[in-house]
Amino acid sequence: MTMSEASSAPAAPLLEIRNLTKHFAVRGGGVVRAVENVSFSIGQGETFALVGESGCGKTTVTKLVLGLEKPTSGEILFHGADLTKASSSTMHAYRRQAQAVFQDPYSSLNPRLRVHTIIAEPLMAHGIGDRSSQRARVAEMLDVVGLPKTAADLYPHEFSGGQRQRIAIARALALKPSFMVLDEPISALDVSIRAQILNLLADIQDEFGLTYLIVAHDLALVEHFSSSVGVMYLGSMAELGPTEAVFSAPLHPYTKALLSSVPRPDPDHRAPEGVIKGEIGSAMAPPPGCKFHPRCPFVIDICSTTPPVDRVLAPDQIVACHLAESIPTSSVPA
């Protein structure tokens, strides 16, 4: 892994996802295959990123992990215990450990509540502390996220987008969780504010020993921020591995296309024209075989008939592609 701190030898994963599948029934018949057979694990203190285009199922995975949706099949192991079969008391305890920060700090904070109530609400819901200790915890959390204590008495509309995201982070931290889901935590913020929030998220991860599952579409951010990455396409995991390996030597044609499509802040860099054609298919009627085959520039016969199996082609790097070995890496940007 890329973690320069090289935290103590590979511990048991904090979260392990095994063959996770979620189908949604559609009114009038039909099934949306939002997530199919997805597996990955996140080590303690690690940051795992899920990337992919809209409709690839990454948000559904986070909802399943947070217990907001029930999976159709598969297992979600937290510290080795399967959440999909957990009792409600186990789930209650899990919810104290797992918190989330969402994309839009304008809709994720209740406009009618004061900041104090917003941050203290998780404490109240879990019956932790009395009024005065809650007030102290709120003050402590505001300090951690870099807001003045006086912020507690104000309402969300009195804050800018970046400050609101700080409030959302303070709320997520209030229960002292060990695991946090970050769903596009900076994409709704202004460019000059994004780095502040990213640095804050990195700081609190170090300070509180947090494990992150981040969903993002900005690949430069993912490379900067995560230690491992999973690339999803139309509900399936296309490629999975240490961020450094996946970004420097991507194996799946979709990962390669995605990386070379990223606009670079460099006027002399030209995206190779027509990297991939067409658009993501429908999750109600995914293409047979490899789901990416209708857009794949390297497609061969077997791709349209047989779904590729997961293969380990480099240390910890798993790819679901029939011909990953034979694809030139030249299309990969330097």
Added chain:
Amino acid sequence: MTDAALNPVPAPKPPLLKVENLKTYLYLKRGIVRAVDGVDLEVAEGETLGIVGESGSGKTMTSLSMLRLLPKPSGRIVDGSITLDGTDLVRLSEDEMVRDWRGRRISMVSQDPLTSLNPVFTIGDQVGAPFRYHKLAQGCGAVRRAVEAVLSRVRIPSPVKRIDEYPHQFSGGMRQRVVTSMAIACSPRVLIADEPTSALDVTIQVQMMELFRDLQRDSGLGIIMITHDLGVAAGICHRIAVMYAGRVVESGDVREIFRNPVHPYTRGLLNSIPHLGRKRRRLEAIAGQPPSLVDPPKGCRFAARCPQRMPRCDDYPPSFEVARDHKAACWLAESRS
């Protein structure tokens, strides 16, 4: 204007559209918002100008001023001129603007392709509207042929089949193509594209940027691309104007701006974003947040956040020419001009 579509145009061309000292204020209950406060811009034929800035920097108000589509009754152009083909758009009556200019010679593609299409009319009805309104095609058959032609110009596959479909039957990328086809229907001279790719996935974004380049190569269209994404700006623009708090703080050739940024805000922006393939432990964040435009600071509007602030910054710096086609409104640039 043939092969140069990808690269900055070296020979100075007379500007197609020229904005001078534009001031657009919003008169709201809470005060006067100086959304655009003395902006100068130029776009030549076949050139793409990128306006880069954060929300509230005035980039959208600048483009709405050019189209004379400011929110009513609060928005007003209080000073300056917007010259297109020798005509000052600011001085035109609304009737003249509607009849001969808006949609005809200057048009716009907005950010969200879903909300800019009416869900209850077919694509053919909506794309046909500019042809009917500006009387560029008369009669059902002619309008239909014109619509088919413009849909194929934006590379929508099988336009003959899709012309009778509704917006919900189109994907996000295809809807953005439809909206673009409406904007270029009357072969305008200038196209304003407001974050045309931000709502799209990266692989679709690449396809849209190719489309804009192709359209420009074919017609010499001047494009004003409004974006907060420095990658998109670097990828498609010939020239860049960086806006901050209602003013242009730095402008010029795209390579100059990205290679030799002078204004601390431009430098801060470039340093604060993660770059693919360049891993760093920490990003250099710009401290603080943009000032209020109701009561903007007297001097440089970036001064409160600037790491290189000096006493002189209490006076607003004029624009200094630091290189050929490169200006910066910062006292630090004075010695270099």
